[in-house]
Amino acid sequence: MLAYSIIEKKQAGKELSKDEIKFFVIGFLEKKIPAYQMSALLMAIYFKGLTEKETASFLDIVINSGKRIKFKKTDKYIVDKHSTGGVGDKISIILAPLLAATGKVKIPMISGRALGHTGGTLDKLESIPGFSTNMNIEQFKKQTNEIGCALIGQTDDICPADRELYALRDVTATVRSIPMICTSILSKKIAEGIEGLVMDVKTGNGAFIQEYNDSLKLAKKLKYFGENYGLKVKAVITDMSQPLGNKIGNWLEIEESLDVLKGNGPVDVKEVTLELAQESLLMENPTRNVNEIKKELNDLINSGAAFEKLKEIAKKQGADISFLDNPQKYKKAKYIQDITAKNTGYLHKVNSMQLGLDAIDLGAGRRTREDKIDPVSGIEIHKRIGDKIDRNDLIFRIHSNDKDAVKNIARKIESRLELLEETIAKKKLIVEKI
């Protein structure tokens, strides 16, 4: 078998055999096939796609490139949630302890770091003093079994082929390929040993896949290939034409997550969290009444049980949980600037991706792998699309330890702000469930 001939075959739009894909992917992982041949193949896949058979082969090969976690047959259903990524998306941090608090499911959650214009669950969790997301597979399994949930980062031995492929796709503009996105997401989740997967597929200008039809296509493919591999999969398409919640930034999003877990917080964050939690519990027991599930989840929040579960997880993972009880003791950013309305009108549009990039410039993300994240920097957004805004209303609040960045970003955000006289319908948050 020749790497060259395989590239040429895909370039001509022909279907690769499982052996050919294995030869290429494992050859690349074992450094027998150089990165420049892999990137040529990835670009050919970007243009020519993968058939269903090829995608299934690819997925299987990536899953089996490393270790697979196996949980013992138990009375607890193993479920996880994944989001395709958006701005202000802190759902996992609320959802995981909420689900664990039900005592009905276990959530072995492997998350990622900030990517492009979006934040990462790991970076947010690590803004909690002492919180560690490093764990080996045995510790990860043990904690999941003991308290129902563990929140960690990708380990070296799970889907190493995905890790290497992703790093290459990230620098060769080949991330935006639906079959490759499917493979990358599902492989890691399947290797975690889960039985059910709830997918939050984002659509709109703050998502990686912005066009609704592409989001729908991705959602369907994720469901198809996940089920094909024996998982239960539910995909919920949610709107990302504006950030989720009122806060973007690592510690700021922890604050907002704590608000929701304490029964307060923004309604949109709560709505998406409850929807995904409900779908997870329906997987565990499809015969349950939806209203009963909703009541159970609300009760777990209102009683403080979900918040206590987050504290339990955080404590197990080394965190100083006094910051969860008293988030106001966290050191604030040196520079905080408000942007208020200069006139009256309706907000029609938010450039969510740009807000995500602005947050990076304020210190909330990384421009290069080496950059350090400033946990307190970020942006608050106090108005949503369709809101009526009066003069002097607070719209944005900018946090950073970098004085110049605050000035620059405030100017940029202000210059983009446009209020129109006509009213506009509020956006539907849960667009479709598949």
Place this chain on the structure above:
Amino acid sequence: MLAYSIIEKKQAGKELSKDEIKFFVIGFLEKKIPAYQMSALLMAIYFKGLTEKETASFLDIVINSGKRIKFKKTDKYIVDKHSTGGVGDKISIILAPLLAATGKVKIPMISGRALGHTGGTLDKLESIPGFSTNMNIEQFKKQTNEIGCALIGQTDDICPADRELYALRDVTATVRSIPMICTSILSKKIAEGIEGLVMDVKTGNGAFIQEYNDSLKLAKKLKYFGENYGLKVKAVITDMSQPLGNKIGNWLEIEESLDVLKGNGPVDVKEVTLELAQESLLMENPTRNVNEIKKELNDLINSGAAFEKLKEIAKKQGADISFLDNPQKYKKAKYIQDITAKNTGYLHKVNSMQLGLDAIDLGAGRRTREDKIDPVSGIEIHKRIGDKIDRNDLIFRIHSNDKDAVKNIARKIESRLELLEETIAKKKLIVEKI
């Protein structure tokens, strides 16, 4: 500027600026941009093409990535010929001394080695004992000025960006891109310091670009971009649906070239050579009468002047020219096997590319960079498409020092041979001139 954004821009089919192309190509040459990003860009170019403006920029950047040879303003016109590559194509070896023998033009010819299924002029020349194709730019200029012609290989300081790009394209299935082929061919020829370029663009099943419409497109682009750079360009599209001449293999093709230079040899080789020579001389003086040029060229062959010029060049480049005077003293292959007709009929089709690959298996080419070429191995083809063949007529003669290879290849060639009852029109060799 970011390599990533440039890949993404081309991937979306947008036009790159000259600065962006320069940043990428020179960055790659200087190892600041890794090969995996370059191969992703090359694959995006394969799918999305290059605009005229981009191709012109690319060409200029590659030419100026190294040294450019400049000949003094002189009474002699500087011309060169290039072929897009075919099986049995030994035209350069006859054409260069023939043109030099006119005394009207100078030919500073930089050639390549065997590539894919085709042989290389350098490998053929080096089958002449002692013939060296290594020369620095100063020696190359000096010899061209003194005797009208030098025949060398690519030097390190001419178009280094093309050399690096070609090596990468060769292993990533991105050679077959018309704008990249144009850039690669023209850059090296322009850097040689020529004024006129005659292109032999091959079409048919032994060519790299097999479809006639693609060959035509390539011919037109070569002419357009060459002229755009101030060259005179004439493109002659010639048939490569069967090998050129009767011999494939390094020393075998030298023998055939000597036959033509001595006034004998196959008519097709002579026809293409004279056509390209005539076009070269018309560039030098467009007012000349074509019949007068033809007569001049035939006279130079018949008088032995062209043959003497080859000997003069070969002697300057270290060759033992007694082998040119007496080619029969060259050691023959150990195993020579004839394939004769089992029945009567007409030859309709020759798989030229496969014959080129068969010749490699016999020892006439390289499978890997490290392979050594066996100069005497190869294949003779004694019949052409449209020929009436009688029982026991000699069709192929196989030469090799590898006994098993002879047996295998003889079997393969024989199994492919098909004679049909109906007659078929002879192929037109010179298909079009542009």
